[in-house]
Every structure is written in C-alpha cells, then in structure tokens.
Amino acid sequence: MANAVPFHKNQNTVECCFSVLNLKKQFEIDLEELESIYLTRSKQTHPDQNLNKSPSERVAILQEFMKLNEAYSVLKAPERRAEHLLGQYGVFIQDNETISPHLLVDMLDMREQLQEAQDNDDHERVVVFKNTMIENNRQNLKEIADLFVSFEENDDLNSLNMIKDLLIKFRYGVRYLEEIEE
Amino acid sequence: MSLFQIAEPGQSVEKEQCQQRRAVGIDLGTTNTLVAYVREEKPVVVPCLDDSLLIPSVVHYSEQGDVIVGKSARALIQEFPKTTIASAKRMLGRSKEDLKNIMEFLPYDMEEDRDNSQKMIMLNLDGKKISPIEVSRDIIKEVLHGASEKTGGVIDSAVITVPAYFDDGQRQATRDAGRLAGIDVLRLLAEPTAAALAYGLEKNVTGCYVVFDLGGGTFDVSVLNLVDNVFKVCAIGGDSSLGGDDFDRLIAKKMLDVAQISLNNNAQIVQQALYNARLTKEQLSIHESAEFLLPLSDGTVFRHTITQQDFAELIKPLLDQIGVICKKTLKDANVVNSAIDGVILVGGSTRSTVVSDYVKQFFGRPVLSDLDPDQVVALGAAVQADMLVGGTAPVLLLDVIPLSLGIETMGGVFEPLILRNSTIPTGATNTYTTYADNQTGFDIHVLQGERETAEGNRSLARFYLKGIPPMVAGMARVEIVFFVDADGILHVTAKEETTGIETSVEVSTSYGLSDEDVERILLNSFEHAEADMLYRKLQTARIEASSMIASIQKAIIESSSLLEGNEQKELEQSILMIQKAMELEDFNAIRVAMKELEKTAEPFVERCMNKAIVAAVKGRSVLEIEKES
Numbered sequence: 095m096a097n098a099v100p101f102h103k104n105q106n107t108v109e110c111c112f113s114v115l116n117l118k119k120q121f122e123i124d125l126e127e128l129e130s131i132y133l134t135r136s137k138q139t140h141p142d143q144n145l146n147k148s149p150s151e152r153v154a155i156l157q158e159f160m161k162l163n164e165a166y167s168v169l170k171a172p173e174r175r176a177e178h179l180l181g182q183y184g185v186f187i188q189d190n191e192t193i194s195p196h197l198l199v200d201m202l203d204m205r206e207q208l209q210e211a212q213d214n215d216d217h218e219r220v221v222v223f224k225n226t227m228i229e230n231n232r233q234n235l236k237e238i239a240d241l242f243v244s245f246e247e248n249d250d251l252n253s254l255n256m257i258k259d260l261l262i263k264f265r266y267g268v269r270y271l272e273e274i275e276e
Numbered sequence: 277m278s279l280f281q282i283a284e285p286g287q288s289v290e291k292e293q294c295q296q297r298r299a300v301g302i303d304l305g306t307t308n309t310l311v312a313y314v315r316e317e318k319p320v321v322v323p324c325l326d327d328s329l330l331i332p333s334v335v336h337y338s339e340q341g342d343v344i345v346g347k348s349a350r351a352l353i354q355e356f357p358k359t360t361i362a363s364a365k366r367m368l369g370r371s372k373e374d375l376k377n378i379m380e381f382l383p384y385d386m387e388e389d390r391d392n393s394q395k396m397i398m399l400n401l402d403g404k405k406i407s408p409i410e411v412s413r414d415i416i417k418e419v420l421h422g423a424s425e426k427t428g429g430v431i432d433s434a435v436i437t438v439p440a441y442f443d444d445g446q447r448q449a450t451r452d453a454g455r456l457a458g459i460d461v462l463r464l465l466a467e468p469t470a471a472a473l474a475y476g477l478e479k480n481v482t483g484c485y486v487v488f489d490l491g492g493g494t495f496d497v498s499v500l501n502l503v504d505n506v507f508k509v510c511a512i513g514g515d516s517s518l519g520g521d522d523f524d525r526l527i528a529k530k531m532l533d534v535a536q537i538s539l540n541n542n543a544q545i546v547q548q549a550l551y552n553a554r555l556t557k558e559q560l561s562i563h564e565s566a567e568f569l570l571p572l573s574d575g576t577v578f579r580h581t582i583t584q585q586d587f588a589e590l591i592k593p594l595l596d597q598i599g600v601i602c603k604k605t606l607k608d609a610n611v612v613n614s615a616i617d618g619v620i621l622v623g624g625s626t627r628s629t630v631v632s633d634y635v636k637q638f639f640g641r642p643v644l645s646d647l648d649p650d651q652v653v654a655l656g657a658a659v660q661a662d663m664l665v666g667g668t669a670p671v672l673l674l675d676v677i678p679l680s681l682g683i684e685t686m687g688g689v690f691e692p693l694i695l696r697n698s699t700i701p702t703g704a705t706n707t708y709t710t711y712a713d714n715q716t717g718f719d720i721h722v723l724q725g726e727r728e729t730a731e732g733n734r735s736l737a738r739f740y741l742k743g744i745p746p747m748v749a750g751m752a753r754v755e756i757v758f759f760v761d762a763d764g765i766l767h768v769t770a771k772e773e774t775t776g777i778e779t780s781v782e783v784s785t786s787y788g789l790s791d792e793d794v795e796r797i798l799l800n801s802f803e804h805a806e807a808d809m810l811y812r813k814l815q816t817a818r819i820e821a822s823s824m825i826a827s828i829q830k831a832i833i834e835s836s837s838l839l840e841g842n843e844q845k846e847l848e849q850s851i852l853m854i855q856k857a858m859e860l861e862d863f864n865a866i867r868v869a870m871k872e873l874e875k876t877a878e879p880f881v882e883r884c885m886n887k888a889i890v891a892a893v894k895g896r897s898v899l900e901i902e903k904e905s
Binding site for chain 2: 098099100133136137140141142143145156159160163164166167275
C-alpha cells in the first residue's frame with residue numbers, strides 16, 4: 095500500500111506563465127498569438143532543433159522547452175489559466191477547499207436527477223442535463239473573465255474570491271460532464 | 277579518417293560513398309516489418325534479400341537452435357505452432373492478464389516472469405525460455421542484416437516506430453529489443469506521427485489532419501496540426517490490442533463454430549483457420565464475397581462463403597469500439613469534424629473496404645491514402661532518423677504521451693503528475709509527506725492511466741525510499757520528480773528534502789528488462805555472438821575498404837597531375853593488396869592492407885587536399901584549377 099500524502103507547498107514560487115511566453119498578465123488572451131509564440135519558441139528550444147549543441151547547453155535548452163510547454167498548456171485551457179492567474183494574485187484553491195453549502199446542495203440535487211435519468215435510460219433527459227451544464231460552464235467562464243477585468247481595473251480584491259468560487263463550481267461541472275460521458 | 281575527405285566540397289556523389297554508417301527507420305509491425313532510409317534526400321523502403329519490401333514479423337526457433345525469420349518462418353507456422361512466434365508485438369511488455377481475450381488463439385506455452393511485479397510474459401519453447409523482446413530483437417536483426425547488404429552500408433542506429441498508444445512498458449520493451457539487436461535506438465517515434473511526417477514532406481499537406489492507423493494488432497488515432505513546418509500532435513487515442521488480427525480471429529472463430537471444431541487442443545487447425553481467415557479477409561477487400569476453406573483431419577474440406585455484409589456485421593463491435601475512441605480523441609483535441617482537412621489512412625487493415633467506408637462515414641471528410649498505407653510509417657521514421665543524425669531538422673515534431681502518469685497516494689488514489697496528451701519531453705514535480713508518526717520509509721508506486729483509483733491503472737514500478745528520520749506525521753518532505761523523455765519513457769526521482777536522501781529509477785528496471793534478464797539473454801546468445809560479431813566486423817571492413825579504394829581511384833583520375841614519381845604504381849599495388857584481402861574471410865587482413873594504402877597515399881592525399889582547399893576558397897572546382905595548371 096502506497097503511503098504518500100500530497101503536500102502542497104507555498105505556491106507563490108510558481109513561475110508566471112504569462113512572463114514565460116512574454117504575454118501581458120491578463121485573463122483575456124489571443125489564442126492565435128499564444129499558438130504562434132509557442133510554435134516559434136518551440137522551434138528555438140526543442141531538443142531536436144539543438145542536436146549540435148554541447149551536452150550542458152542541451153540540458154539548459156531542454157529545461158527551457160519544458161518550461162515553455164508547461165506555460166503553454168496552462169494558458170491554453172481557460173480554467174487552468176484562471177487558476178494560475180488567481181495564484182499570481184495570491185489566491186489559491188486547495189484540494190480540501192470547503193465549498194459553500196449552497197453549491198453542495200445544488201450539485202447533489204443535480205447528480206441525483208442525473209442518476210435517476212440514467213437509471214431509467216432516459217437519454218433525452220440526460221442530453222438536456224448535459225447541455226444545461228455545458229451552458230452553465232460557459233456562463234461561469236464568461237463571468238470569470240468579467241471579474242478579472244473588474245479586478246484589473248479597480249483592484250477589487252473581492253472579485254478574486256468570487257472567481258475562486260466560480261472556478262470551484264466550474265470544476266464540479268466538468269466532473270459532472272465526465273460522468274455523463276462515461 | 278582523412279582519406280575520405282578528398283572529395284570536393286559540395287560534391288554529392290561522394291556523399292553516398294562516405295556515408296557508410298547509416299541511420300534507418302524501422303516499422304516493427306505486428307504482421308510485417310519494414311526498413312527505410314533516406315537516399316538522395318528522399319525516403320525509400322529498402323527491399324529485403326528476396327527483393328520483397330516487407331518481411332513477415334514471424335520467427336521460428338528450431339530444435340537445432342536455428343533462428344528463422346520472415347517468409348520461411350511463416351511457412352512453418354502450421355507445422356510448428358508452438359515454436360513459431362507470430363504477432364510478438366502484441367505480447368511486448370504485456371502480462372497474461374492483458375492478453376486474456378486472445379489467449380485461446382496463442383498456441384505458445386507461456387509463463388509469467390517470476391521476478392517481475394508486472395508479470396511480463398515469457399514464452400517457453402520446448403524448455404527454452406524466450407521473451408517477446410528477444411523475438412522482436414531477432415526480427416530487427418534480420419531486417420537490418422538484409423538492409424546492410426542491400427544498401428551497402430553498416431547500419432548502426434535507427435528510429436523505431438511504436439503505436440502512439442503504447443504505454444511506458446511497451447515502449448521500454450521496444451527500445452530494449454532494438455538495443456539487444458546491437459543498434460543505437462535514436463528515437464521511438466509514434467506510428468501516426470511518422471505517417472504524418474511522410475505526408476507532410478512528400479505531399480506538402482498542411483492544416484488539421486486525423487491519422488487513422490489500424491494495423492495488425494494495434495489501433496491509433498491521432499489529431500495533428502501541420503503548420504509552418506511544425507507537426508504538432510494535439511491528441512492521441514487508441515487501443516494497443518485492437519487490429520486486423522482481431523478481424524481474422526472473429527472470422528476464424530465463427531467458421532470453427534460453424535464447422536463445430538473446438539478451439540482447445542487443435543493448435544494446428546486453429547492456426548490454419550487463422551491463416552485462411554486472413555486470406556478470406558484480403559479477398560473481401562477486392563471482392564463482394566469470398567470463400568473460406570479449411571482442410572479437416574478426415575481429409576474433407578470445410579467450405580463457407582462470406583459476404584462483405586457478413587464481414588461488416590462480424591466486426592461491427594470492433595468498429596463501434598473504434599468509433600468511441602475517435603470521438604474521445606477529437607474531444608481531447610478540441611476539434612469538430614468540420615475543422616478537419618483530411619483523414620490519413622495508415623496500416624494494412626485500412627485496405628479493407630468495410631474499414632475505409634466506416635472512416636469516410638464517421639468523419640465525413642476527404643480520405644488520403646496515396647502513400648502506401650503499409651510503407652508510410654517506415655518512410656516517416658527514415659526521415660526522422662536522417663534528421664536526428666544529420667544534426668539539422670527542417671521540421672519540428674511535437675509529440676505527446678498517450679496516458680497520464682502519476683503516483684498512488686494514501687487510500688489507493690491515483691494522483692496524476694503529467695496529464696495525457698502533454699507534449700514531450702516534459703516533467704513535473706510534486707511534494708508528498710508522511711502519513712504516520714515516525715514513518716521512516718516511503719512506498720512509491722508509479723502508475724499510468726486515466727482511472728481515479730490506483731487499482732484501475734497500469735502499474736509501472738514500485739520503489740521504496742528509506743532512511744527518512746523519525747518525525748511527526750506531515751513533517752517530512754519527499755519531492756518526486758517525473759521526467760518523460762522524447763521517447764515517451766518515464767524517469768522518476770524521489771528525494772527526501774530535509775535529509776537529501778535520493779533514489780531514482782528508470783521505470784524500466786521493473787517493466788522492461790531486469791539486469792538478470794539481460795544476463796540471461798547475453799548468455800543465451802553467447803554461442804552466436806562471436807560469429808555475429810566477426811561477420812559484422814568483416815562487413816564493416818569490406819565496405820570501408822571499397823569506399824577507400826573508390827576515393828583513391830577517383831583522386832588518381834581527377835588529380836593525376838599531382839602524382840609524383842612512382843606514386844601511381846605504388847598506389848595501384850596497395851589497392852590490389854586490399855582487393856586480395858577482401859576476398860578472404862578475415863577482417864584483420866583487410867585492416868592491415870588499408871593501413872598500408874593509407875600510408876602510401878598520405879603525401880598524395882595531402883596535395884589533393886591543399887588543392888581542394890584552394891579551390892574551395894576561390895569557389896571553383898578542382899578540375900577547373902587542374903586545367904589551368
């Protein structure tokens with residue numbers, strides 16, 4: 095039996111993904127620009143493009159490529175980008191985060207209904223649930239984007255906590271959708 | 277060696293001669309194996325000794341200890357079902373449990389490796405133990421032997437392709453097979469990525485493409501973006517034990533059922549049925565219907581007609597499975613059907629009309645199959661091998677790992693550290709702490725898969741970090757570092773931060789070959805090893821010698837004005853000596869004669885070199901300068 099317990103360090107040390115990619119630190123990003131910067135930088139730092147360099151140079155280049163990769167994958171996915179940006183502002187989501195009783199009750203209700211529809215092989219209803227959740231998640235992301243703008247303009251710390259709650263909600267939504275897929 | 281540099285700068289004919297050390301691409305398939313290399317900047321498949329372009333991936337181990345590979349081995353399957361190994365790729369890095377669905381069609385005596393927590397399969401051939409890795413090694417050795425003869429070069433390195441969906445253990449096993457065959461494995465390249473590379477370069481394909489790769493025993497689907505000389509894999513999906521072999525099995529099973537023949541204790545007839553099922557399947561890719569024949573032990577012949585429709589119905593469950601995988605992969609890649617520019621067909625099984633119709637209908641996009649689906653993977657691998665040894669890469673491949681990698685934490689939970697579809701090379705670090713007071717050791721269990729419980733995923737390795745000083749629970753800090761290299765193979769390091777105690781594993785120690793395995797294999801091959809080595813040395817010496825002779829002769833003709841006194845006669849004498857030595861089966865004699873020629877030619881070579889340098893500086897050819905003087 096494995097006996098490792100995840101331990102979360104101070105996440106302040108995480109390197110800013112926006113600066114790795116020379117992008118402005120804000121939630122709204124131009125995905126095409128991200129892609130183009132990533133590809134250009136990959137061509138410079140991928141180990142296969144640097145086969146003639148000395149071993150020590152190649153190690154440094156490899157590390158740079160890995161950093162680039164990580165930053166790219168964080169920024170590409172909106173929910174990861176939001177979480178990373180929150181962290182940059184000092185707000186973290188822990189694994190054992192307590193969630194609002196209100197959200198918990200909502201989620202439990204929705205799961206129960208889904209379970210019922212699945213048990214009755216009611217595909218139509220399952221599809222309705224699925225589409226509702228996809229729409230919910232889309233709304234949540236939009237709200238998150240607006241709140242980031244509000245924070246960036248007014249330095250309104252309260253919006254960061256609201257973003258955090260929305261992200262937790264979003265994650266529940268993702269897990270809910272995964273269950274439907276299975 | 278200075279002698280080989282006589283060639284004028286920028287002259288390409290010489291390049292061919294000098295390049296006696298070759299890097300090739302090997303498509304080590306379930307059914308067939310191919311080798312390709314880049315000749316005059318184009319990838320070509322190297323024909324085998326019998327001039328066919330591929331050899332069956334079948335190995336027969338005779339009672340006398342002979343190893344027979346390819347067509348002749350395939351002809352022995354019915355006669356020696358237990359000692360003629362086909363589809364070894366399906367057993368690579370696998371346990372009996374993994375193969376339970378096809379076990380009744382594998383006539384071999386199998387056991388599980390006792391020292392190995394992953395219970396890798398070992399084949400027992402009349403008492404002689406052999407692993408699927410060694411079977412693969414023998415296939416690689418055979419194709420390389422043929423390719424060296426055909427290309428007149430010594431092949432010392434290769435890119436070997438693997439199904440994109442191969443997990444860590446299967447990749448390790450493939451790399452080990454290449455190493456045991458005595459070559460430097462430059463890279464393990466995903467088969468669909470190799471195919472995309474060949475299409476991208478040969479057909480100038482750009483945009484968003486799906487590679488649909490259905491081989492003999494494996495299925496991969498890959499979504500790639502081909503833009504601006506970057507081949508970026510967005511997502512891959514697949515099943516490393518689903519392929520055309522399964523179609524054969526379904527036909528054979530159905531037919532044996534109709535003929536009322538049991539699968540048990542009929543190894544020979546089952547193998548015959550499988551073989552004939554394959555022929556029937558191949559007929560069905562050309563004709564509307566085909567007849568399945570099976571000679572029975574009582575001298576009669578069982579006959580049954582199968583139509584396209586029968587076949588489609590028979591394999592429908594497998595196609596449904598494939599559809600689910602495709603859907604999931606498109607979702608992972610965040611791509612809808614309408615955004616796909618085309619679907620590239622790879623693998624012999626896509627020749628089947630039922631399969632290609634399914635692909636057309638599923639994606640509703642143009643289908644590309646103008647490069648031979650059997651060859652395209654080897655061609656792509658050859659291009660990659662050429663780039664890796666050439667030191668310059670006109671294109672960049674960004675590949676991904678197919679399955680998430682992580683560790684088991686308290687309560688049997690799987691915590692992924694690196695997610696599936698992450699671009700490689702990649703890494704991740706996480707810190708863990710102790711569960712109990714005074715816990716002095718850490719049991720670290722490395723897994724690969726997508727399930728939330730550790731149990732549901734594939735176990736790659738277990739190791740133990742000991743010597744943690746007694747502390748209160750939650751105080752120790754163990755940092756676990758994952759690194760996935762460009763082959764998609766995982767390396768793990770664990771370190772206790774307060775004491776600096778470190779332990780690292782390449783996950784191979786428990787999944788690929790253990791040290792004892794290597795020792796056993798080396799001992800087994802000892803009797804053949806010496807002969808193999810002598811043969812290799814002789815071949816190398818012969819090739820280098822002829823190349824040396826050619827360059828000197830060329831220099832004599834082109835730079836005759838630089839010859840002094842008796843030099844030409846002396847050189848010709850030395851060349852004759854080498855040629856005589858080459859007729860003997862003695863590499864030492866060749867080497868000695870080569871040394872002699874090198875010594876004789878040295879002053880002349882130096883003069884030629886100087887001339888060549890002057891010419892290069894002036895930007896003119898040696899011949900032009902020659903004419904002036």
